[in-house]
Amino acid sequence: MPNVKTTGKKSSNTLVRDLVNVGIFAALYFVLAFASSSIGYIPALIIFSTGSISLVTSIPLFLFFLKIDRPIFCCLLFSGFFGCVMLMMGQSLLMLPIFVAVGVLTGFCLKISHKSFWGLFSANVSMSLLSSSMMLPLWLSTEEYLAYASSMSDEGYVAQMAELANSYWPLVAIFAFGILGAVVGAFIARRVMKKHFERIGLA
Structure with a gap:
């Protein structure tokens, strides 16, 4: 019986820790994603904004992936x-x-790989789809998205966004750059974490 109680207490503690990590890293991700996506306010640079987000958020995402005990639930x-x-x-x-x-x-990706580097790598690429997917409504429900954009931007910006929606190539580029940023960011994260995080016991 004591073993059962200990296991239950440990499970409860790890759940609380997972929830705290989700809250902290989700908030950090949102702030970094918002800041690094600012280049998207220039319509010509929108296709690069997802790459910027993926690159900037790779290190905190790697650290988040390593800290959680319930990968599917937490992600x-x-x-x-x-x-x-x-x-x-x-x-x-x-x-x-x-x-x-x-x-x-x-x-x-994390559960199957047992958090190996390639598991972290694939999870980082998968998470890059979050920022890239935010632009999908511009092509799937154009009028609704343009109305949303017009509430926050001037007419010139909205007109340029409407031009982007005339072709699917910008959407392909948005996802491609998002994945590319995640790939490059993953190798940077591995290098940084090996040099710094492991040394201070954070990873």
Whole structure:
């Protein structure tokens, strides 16, 4: 019986720790993603903004992945938190199932790989789909997205966004640069964490 109680207490402690980590790193991810996506306010640079987000957020995501004990549950909460924030900011409801799918996929990458580097690598690439997916409504529900954009931007910006929606190549580029940023960011994260985080016991 004592062993059962100890196991239950340990499980409860790890759950609390996981929830705290989700809250901290989700908030950090949102701040970094928002800051690094600012180049997207120039329409010509929108396709590069997802690469910028993936690159900047790779190190904190690697650290987050290493700290959680329930990868599928935690990644689902993480992407769900981000999705809820974007919904409150006026994004389309279409994004909710996408965010859920990204969270589950990322969690499976970690669970199957037992948090090896390639597992972290694939999870980081998977999580890059969060920022890239935010632009999907511009092509899938153009009028609704442009109305959303017009509430925050001037007419010139909205007109340039409408021009982007005339072709699917910018959307392909948005996802491609997001994945490229995650790939480069993953190798940078591995180098930084090996040099610094392991030394101070954070990873």
